[in-house]
Amino acid sequence: MAHHGALVSGFHHLTLSTDGAQEDFDFYTKTLGLYSVKRTVLFDGTIPVYHLYYGSRNGDASTIITTFPFRKPGVYGRRGTNQSRTIMQTIPVGAADYWVDRLNARGVPATKGSRFGLTRVMFHHPCGIPHELVENPADVRAPIVNTAQGTTSQTAIKGIYGGGIAVYDLASMDEFLTHGMGLSQEAKTEDALMFSVPDTMGPHSVVEILLDNKSPQGTWMLAGGTIHHMALNTVTEENQIKLKAQLEGMGFTDVSEQKDRNYFKSMYVRSPGGALFEIAWTVPEGWAKDEAPDAIGTTLVFPPWFEDRRAELMEGLEQASFA
Numbered sequence: 415m416a417h418h419g420a421l422v423s424g425f426h427h428l429t430l431s432t433d434g435a436q437e438d439f440d441f442y443t444k445t446l447g448l449y450s451v452k453r454t455v456l457f458d459g460t461i462p463v464y465h466l467y468y469g470s471r472n473g474d475a476s477t478i479i480t481t482f483p484f485r486k487p488g489v490y491g492r493r494g495t496n497q498s499r500t501i502m503q504t505i506p507v508g509a510a511d512y513w514v515d516r517l518n519a520r521g522v523p524a525t526k527g528s529r530f531g532l533t534r535v536m537f538h539h540p541c542g543i544p545h546e547l548v549e550n551p552a553d554v555r556a557p558i559v560n561t562a563q564g565t566t567s568q569t570a571i572k573g574i575y576g577g578g579i580a581v582y583d584l585a586s587m588d589e590f591l592t593h594g595m596g597l598s599q600e601a602k603t604e605d606a607l608m609f610s611v612p613d614t615m616g617p618h619s620v621v622e623i624l625l626d627n628k629s630p631q632g633t634w635m636l637a638g639g640t641i642h643h644m645a646l647n648t649v650t651e652e653n654q655i656k657l658k659a660q661l662e663g664m665g666f667t668d669v670s671e672q673k674d675r676n677y678f679k680s681m682y683v684r685s686p687g688g689a690l691f692e693i694a695w696t697v698p699e700g701w702a703k704d705e706a707p708d709a710i711g712t713t714l715v716f717p718p719w720f721e722d723r724r725a726e727l728m729e730g731l732e733q734a735s736f737a
């Protein structure tokens with residue numbers, strides 16, 4: 415099946431539902447040394463839940479991890495198969511031992527391992543979601559150095575490496591990722607497939623499909639302790655619309671309408687392996703839409719259409735200092 419040229423360039427962000435807001439903030443900014451990029455609320459539904467964004471100081475696409483801390487509403491899900499399983503970020507080659515030591519010293523049990531020939535540090539978010547820091551020699555991005563948190567150009571996280579998706583059946587995702595999203599299968603083992611994501615800086619991020627035909631079906635709803643979706647970066651609206659058409663032409667007729675995420679515009683599609691994908695592009699104003707460019711992620715901000723709900727949201731949100 416023919417498909418167009420690459421309509422995505424790397425990841426835009428990865429999104430997971432976690433537990434406590436302060437715990438989540440401390441994990442990403444202090445333990446992992448990312449910067450707070452935006453602090454707002456879940457735009458969908460009616461329950462007040464924070465939406466926290468972390469990444470590089472400027473919030474570059476492909477560095478962004480976003481979370482919905484669900485402790486206050488107390489909604490938790492089940493990790494399982496047919497669901498995204500692992501958050502993966504890139505570290506410089508040679509930095510794995512540093513991270514094993516750093517994480518263990520901070521009470522986050524971490525071990526060194528390997529998959530598809532790449533050394534990785536394996537550990538868990540406090541809410542239980544598996545994370546990996548992967549030494550990827552093909553990643554040319556600058557490390558996100560955070561001197562306040564003690565990371566250096568030799569050790570700091572560079573951004574998203576990718577996501578692992580647990581599936582009941584490996585073959586189910588091949589057509590979707592290859593012909594639908596335009597990714598290319600680079601490696602295959604008995605129990606995993608690896609797809610590289612096209613990128614204008616040269617491919618350096620992946621989607622890994624991990625066979626798990628034993629676990630129960632994982633939760634798809636927004637629920638603490640589970641990954642909700644992975645967003646690929648279409649860079650432009652034109653590419654997003656073309657990609658929607660490409661997916662629909664394959665019979666994936668449930669690509670959502672475009673949703674306004676204030677800082678970017680998104681569409682969503684459920685993959686045959688169960689994981690939810692997003693295709694997104696950043697609007698020109700980006701993170702500086704509602705905070706000064708040198709102070710993004712330092713205040714709680716609401717989209718213009720939520721200003722009338724400010725008091726109710728403030729009342730309903732979990733208490734946290736974000737310091």
Ligand SMILES: [Fe+2]
Pocket residue numbers: 427429643645680692
């Ligand atoms: Fe998203």
